[in-house]
Amino acid sequence: MPENNVLRNALLIDGIRIPFQRAGGSYKSLMAYDLARMAIQALVNATRISPNAVDWVIMGNVVPNIATSNVARDAALAAGLPKQVPAATVSLACISANKAITNAVDLVRSGQADVVIAGGTESLSDIPIGLRKPFRMRLLEAQKYRSKFSYLKFFRGLKFRDLLPEIPEIAEFSTGRTMGEDCDMMASRFGVSREAQDAYALQSHQKAAAALKNGALAKEVAPATIPPGFQVIDQDDGIREDSNREKLQALKPAFVKPYGTLTAGNSSFLTDGAAAVLIVAESVAERLNLQAKARIHSYAYSAQDPAEELLLGPAYAIPKLLDKSRTALTDIDVFEFHEAFAAQVLANLKCLASLNFARKNLGRDAAVGEIPMEKLNRWGGSLAIGHPFGATGARLVTTAANRLIQEDGELALVASCAAGAMGNAIMLERV
Numbered sequence: 001m002p003e004n005n006v007l008r009n010a011l012l013i014d015g016i017r018i019p020f021q022r023a024g025g026s027y028k029s030l031m032a033y034d035l036a037r038m039a040i041q042a043l044v045n046a047t048r049i050s051p052n053a054v055d056w057v058i059m060g061n062v063v064p065n066i067a068t069s070n071v072a073r074d075a076a077l078a079a080g081l082p083k084q085v086p087a088a089t090v091s092l093a094c095i096s097a098n099k100a101i102t103n104a105v106d107l108v109r110s111g112q113a114d115v116v117i118a119g120g121t122e123s124l125s126d127i128p129i130g131l132r133k134p135f136r137m138r139l140l141e142a143q144k145y146r147s148k149f150s151y152l153k154f155f156r157g158l159k160f161r162d163l164l165p166e167i168p169e170i171a172e173f174s175t176g177r178t179m180g181e182d183c184d185m186m187a188s189r190f191g192v193s194r195e196a197q198d199a200y201a202l203q204s205h206q207k208a209a210a211a212l213k214n215g216a217l218a219k220e221v222a223p224a225t226i227p228p229g230f231q232v233i234d235q236d237d238g239i240r241e242d243s244n245r246e247k248l249q250a251l252k253p254a255f256v257k258p259y260g261t262l263t264a265g266n267s268s269f270l271t272d273g274a275a276a277v278l279i280v281a282e283s284v285a286e287r288l289n290l291q292a293k294a295r296i297h298s299y300a301y302s303a304q305d306p307a308e309e310l311l312l313g314p315a316y317a318i319p320k321l322l323d324k325s326r327t328a329l330t331d332i333d334v335f336e337f338h339e340a341f342a343a344q345v346l347a348n349l350k351c352l353a354s355l356n357f358a359r360k361n362l363g364r365d366a367a368v369g370e371i372p373m374e375k376l377n378r379w380g381g382s383l384a385i386g387h388p389f390g391a392t393g394a395r396l397v398t399t400a401a402n403r404l405i406q407e408d409g410e411l412a413l414v415a416s417c418a419a420g421a422m423g424n425a426i427m428l429e430r431v
Helices: 032-047 071-078 096-109 133-142 148-153 179-189 194-213 245-249 282-287 313-325 342-353 355-362 392-406
Strands: 010-017 056-060 087-090 115-122 224-226 231-233 271-281 294-303 334-337 411-418 422-430
Touching (some): 010 096, 010 282, 010 392, 032 071, 032 115, 032 224, 056 071, 056 096, 096 115, 096 422, 194 342, 271 282, 294 392, 313 342, 334 392, 392 411
Antiparallel strands (some): 010 294
């Protein structure tokens, strides 16, 4: 612990990411390890931090490749960090990078580390396709065979379907429902119309396209080089500048057919990408002559009932954070929300503004408050930019810090939902 048990300030020096790409696209030949390596290298180059000054690397990852189960360690070594730097991979669904960042903050605040690289990586082009349980069990039994005749019984009792590959579903283990199905139910429950969802998704693309044009997004994106031809990828490929209301309205329901309101156009798409931020103790930043963008003010996590409130994490985590930090929504200048689905964002906004939700679900006498739409995701969000599960939190924190500077704000609030009915909120204070 620091002297006199006083917690130190944890500063965000900067954040960087490689361009986010649709799964099956430009990064399809790469692993999450490759993406993380490029993001870590880009962060070191952008901040000019000496690799020898780094005490820890923590990266989020949701769908791991078994060959790199601790992808943070493998990527850190490949990125040129000293082998003496420990690294850990954390998994907390779509808030894995958020958890990596808050773990880094805790290490710095408590004096256990001075400089930490945190973030996340995801390759949904490289998902682990496995063997079905009966076949796996038979393979394990086969290790005990002592004669070649024993193998004659290997297939005895196995069905043809037992031999088929097993592709992991993006579904809630406790309910069996996909996140899209749950969100469709939530949209109906909270009265979030298809029209409202499409309008929100269109705005996300328009805002992201504008931020791409004016260079705002370029500040946080480092080009990625793809072997063997060393093709250079320098921008996100999910942003649709030509998107319009008519195109969105023409799309059919993607999850609950034929009457659902969620479509491919108002839902985030499967994405490959990686992002990283540099968290440093304030006194150390001064000594190393590092200019910080923001201080990590405070953070909070929430957990609810997966059967009823899978995607309402922000509606629970935000009030916890506001109480903890003794602030109100009106004190916040910049809001960055993860956009898993347009309906998810709109439903959470409704809950935060609802007196009934506050009384029934939060035990509060007043609604948490309304978030001004002009302060929310001004550079676009996951619906347009993409959502690599393990990396999105680092993108949000980086964008929030950059917006604070550009918009001359003081406080920023980052909020995300996650599978398992989890939620996270992080508050940044401009330095």
